[in-house]
Amino acid sequence: MAFRNARLGALLPYIPTLQDAFEQEEFWNARAELGDTEEQLRPTPVIPPDPDYEAEEVARASASVTLPAATPLWGVIEVRLDRPAHGNPFIDVELHAVFRRPDGSDVQLGGFYDGEGGYLVRVPADVEGFWTFGTTSTARSLDGISGAVMVTEAREGSHGPVRVDGFHFRHADDSRHRPLGTTAYAWTHQPDALQEQTLATLAEGPFRKIRMCLFPKSYLLNASEPEDFVFPGSLTDRFDLERFDPAHFRRLERRIAGTGDVRPHRRHGCVPRR
Missing domain, CATH: 1.10.20 (Histone, subunit A)
Known part of the structure; x- marks a missing residue:
């Protein structure tokens, strides 16, 4: 052929x-x-959420809510909701939230299922002060929940996200960002000891950003398979493409957060790039 x-x-x-x-x-x-x-x-058709995921007997807004302690500026506000876990919440449940900043502006975003009956909604804490929020969901227990969180001053050494400034780059607090970067496509797919070694190497280097991959990348110097994947399953038994592996993402988030902490003596971490 x-x-x-x-x-x-x-x-x-x-x-x-x-x-x-x-x-x-x-x-x-x-x-x-x-x-x-x-x-x-041809792409796989979108699977709509289940409008009858929870019965009428389930009280609206009855999920338990865990609010964060005061979140520092440039951190991440995370609200956790716990309740339904039957069926396949990854595709059966749709969850959204609207957060209102202290200046009255709104930001709307989706939540996601984090496994073991937990749902998370996250939003960048980009304004100091008192925030409020409300949820909408196809699951009755997650719908109509409201609350408030506080955003305090930024931690020492935290400068916020990077933005374009003409022909240069600056952090949100107006400090200069010089994008000297490196590439480590598959570093989060290596054994833990090698991942720790990578962070230690970054801590001693000059780099301020790192380019990396979410999915495994096979090439001459990296032919081994990672311990886990984005989807549950394996290359042998196939993957369940209608579910995610929350443990994989928790580990990935921990590593991404680690790149921001590798250069405390210079008060700037690395900025991951997808």
């Missing part, structure tokens, strides 16, 4: 095992089974 004439050398840096003749044949056989029809390229 036509694809057998493709340039195999272009794939070798990404799939080193293709240097083996047997692996090459297995690869082409698997590719042949996919076919070349446009049907393969």
